[in-house]
Amino acid sequence: MYAETLDAMGIDWLRIRPSEAPFHDIASGKQVIPLGQIDLPITFGDPTNYGMETLTLEVVGFHGSYHAILGMPCHAKFMAVPNYMCLKLKIPNLHGVITVGSSFQRAYQREVESCELTSAVIASEELTVIGEETTEEAPDTKRNTGSFEPTEGVKEILIDPDNSRDKTVRIGIALSSK
Template identity: 45%
Template sequence: MDGGSSINILYVGTFDAMGISRSKLCTSIFPFLRIILGMRSYPMGNIELPDTFGDCSNFHTETLIFEVVDFDGSYHTILGRLCYAKFMTVPNYTYVKLKMPGPNGIITVSGSIEKAYACGREHFELATALTNSVELQKLRRTVTEGAPNSNEPTSSSPFRPTKDTMAIGIDPNDPIKTVQIWA
């Protein structure tokens, strides 16, 4: 569940496991951003699928549009704000629960905190590796283009204080621990 996402995402591995033919995908021509910071992604297509929450005595079914993406993810799907709005869902991220109205009372969908943590960690590592590989390529180009002149002095830190800074103590027990702020 991702209340920050404006789209519903279905990973191609899950899509293929569902046994749906790829010919059922509709064309998606617009990229989406911020799945991985600073990068754009193009979906393989989108598909409308009926989604049901609850059990046989109390359930709610709606049709959602999913963007099918062809890259690795640690989840099967990501349900975004469009899903929440359509099902009138209230997410609780602390307890990993979704609550929504059903014909016979409230439907509660429970997740696993341990699994959510493991998936979040895996997703973070995957996104970091992908971002770092792209950033490394940019950095290599930047370093070769903007290599420092051998006549200029170099510093081990890219940050240099300006003339108008002052040291402020951050630990009353240790006067050596300071931070420089703009005066």
């Protein structure tokens, strides 16, 4: 669950207890350190047919496109069967099957928001790394800063050998691995 969802629900932060371990693959394949855990009752269905269980949710301090992500612990407690192709979650109950669903438009919108957030996080991390690497490198005093001509050897490579023989790119052969 995202911290902003917890705030929107008006839940007291004193109910959060320390989390035992980080988890992976929620934010752009990165490890996430939760702010803590909270036990909340979760209900699926309608007044005539519903299921309710208390789930332990990890609270994270970043923004997500959903209110919460309910994974395997939720599916196990509710004995739910997800169908990702149809965007449905089927939950068996005494009074029949509870079906939780979403629209493809809403799922697509959430996916776009999630991709944009992930791209922004990755770009920010890459800029930090680039900044650290460039401050470590000493400036090359032999290079003429007012010229685009290389001071060392170059190799010309055809951009598209099948379509155009005159469009090339020149790459310095003495570039560092960075």
